[in-house]
Amino acid sequence: MIGRETETARRAGGRADRRSARRWREMLANERDAAAMYDALADTEVGERAEILRELAEVERRHAAHWEERLRAAGHQVPPPGRPGLRTRMITQTASRFSLDAVLPVIERAERIGAGDYDDDPDAAPGMADDERGHAKALAALRDGGNGRPQLNAKGRIADREHWHRSDRSGALRAGIFGVSDGLVSNTALVMGFAGSGASRSAVLLAGTAGLLAGAFSMAAGEYVSMSGQREMFEREISLERTELEEKPQEELEELVLLYRAKGLAPAQARELAEQLMSDRTVALDTLVREELGLDPDALGSPWAAAFSSLATFALGALVVVIPYLFGGGTAAFVTAVVLALLAMAAVGAGLGVLNGRSAVRGALRQVLAGVLAAGVTYGVGALIGVRTG
Numbered sequence: 001m002i003g004r005e006t007e008t009a010r011r012a013g014g015r016a017d018r019r020s021a022r023r024w025r026e027m028l029a030n031e032r033d034a035a036a037m038y039d040a041l042a043d044t045e046v047g048e049r050a051e052i053l054r055e056l057a058e059v060e061r062r063h064a065a066h067w068e069e070r071l072r073a074a075g076h077q078v079p080p081p082g083r084p085g086l087r088t089r090m091i092t093q094t095a096s097r098f099s100l101d102a103v104l105p106v107i108e109r110a111e112r113i114g115a116g117d118y119d120d121d122p123d124a125a126p127g128m129a130d131d132e133r134g135h136a137k138a139l140a141a142l143r144d145g146g147n148g149r150p151q152l153n154a155k156g157r158i159a160d161r162e163h164w165h166r167s168d169r170s171g172a173l174r175a176g177i178f179g180v181s182d183g184l185v186s187n188t189a190l191v192m193g194f195a196g197s198g199a200s201r202s203a204v205l206l207a208g209t210a211g212l213l214a215g216a217f218s219m220a221a222g223e224y225v226s227m228s229g230q231r232e233m234f235e236r237e238i239s240l241e242r243t244e245l246e247e248k249p250q251e252e253l254e255e256l257v258l259l260y261r262a263k264g265l266a267p268a269q270a271r272e273l274a275e276q277l278m279s280d281r282t283v284a285l286d287t288l289v290r291e292e293l294g295l296d297p298d299a300l301g302s303p304w305a306a307a308f309s310s311l312a313t314f315a316l317g318a319l320v321v322v323i324p325y326l327f328g329g330g331t332a333a334f335v336t337a338v339v340l341a342l343l344a345m346a347a348v349g350a351g352l353g354v355l356n357g358r359s360a361v362r363g364a365l366r367q368v369l370a371g372v373l374a375a376g377v378t379y380g381v382g383a384l385i386g387v388r389t390g
Contacts, residue, residue: 021076024123028067028079035060036084037107040092045100048261049142055258056138059131066125104139111136130248134255142262179219179310181348183317185371187211188341191321192375195337196382201329208325212318220311227303234300241288245281252288253278320344345371 038057042050068078084092095103111132118129190211194204245252256274261267278284289295324336346364353363 017074020123021071021074024067024070024074024076025079028064028071029082029085031060031064031067032081033085033088035064037088037091040084040088041095041100041103044092044095048264048266049100052138052142052258052262056135059135063125063128063131066128070123100142104142108136108139111139127251130251134251134258137255138258138262177313177352179216179313180317181352181367182219183212183215183314184320184341184344184348185317185374186215187318188321188337188345188371189374189378191325191337193378193382195334196379197385198383201325201333204329204333205322205325208318208322212315212322215318216311216315219314220307223310224303224307227301227306231300231303234295237295238285238289238297242285245285245288249278252284256284256288317344317348341371341375342368 035057038053038060042053042057045053071078091103091106118124118132121129187208191204191208194207199207253274256277257267257270260270260273265273277287286297289297320340321337324333324340327333345367349364349367350360351363352367353360
């Protein structure tokens, strides 16, 4: 009996050993593939960008060497390097034909997805997980500010936006824009559907009012929940960055150096700037949050502001087609509602175009077209149902 148990344990151990070896070979192949990709991408660039890509390739080769050593130590054969995978070949060919910037978003996304692969891996070497996360950050810096040179303002923060570039700090502007557009289009479609069915003035008025109230409160609730979840996620990211800064200050320093080199600074200048920022932990955290996470710690969004803005603007947009039915019915109210809706859609679309620095006419036409299509469909359905049930 004891012999059988020993044999069973030996076989189980052998299976586990083979599974580990198979996984190590997969990791080895992935690291070799990544090294080959970064080397090939470096050949498409010059200067600091090329040097950073070669450094990333060197990190991947160190990781590959670790898995080779694990295989040798366990008595397994190390497979020879093979041809890069199809994905790597496609990425490098695209970069050669177009540019590095054309493939950076794809690589960065893949690095972010795989950044946690080594977090709980008992076979990974210390620092490998941090290396992988650093890759994603370095690629983000190459993508977002590859040719920029960071400048410090009086508080020591990165001033990478001119003073006239204002962001929507509370989220209220975004919620308001969606709210008024949504309220206008959805309630116009609803009212047109009831009007097309031949419903009485009171029925159309009731439908429009119900659509206004239901939509406004639904939008407000949705915005509040969405913005709350987003803010909590951002706060967690900042908290994790604060923990990393406290526990691994040297690694955070090196990440800042790499980020600023990716933005165009010479290595010595990048290190000097990073060391200056890291001398004050408050400034360092603020900078890391802005540079690595792309967040403004002072503008994470207000759930209440977004909810109220969404509620008010949706109601305002939805009210447009209800107003004529407050004073009358029939054809006159219908035509007035259509004219008011078209004018309001054009105004909203033109306003969006101006806010986005685009053509006001194009924005107006786009908004009107979307609204007319939605209202036309519901009007037709309403007319069809009205005829069949009349």
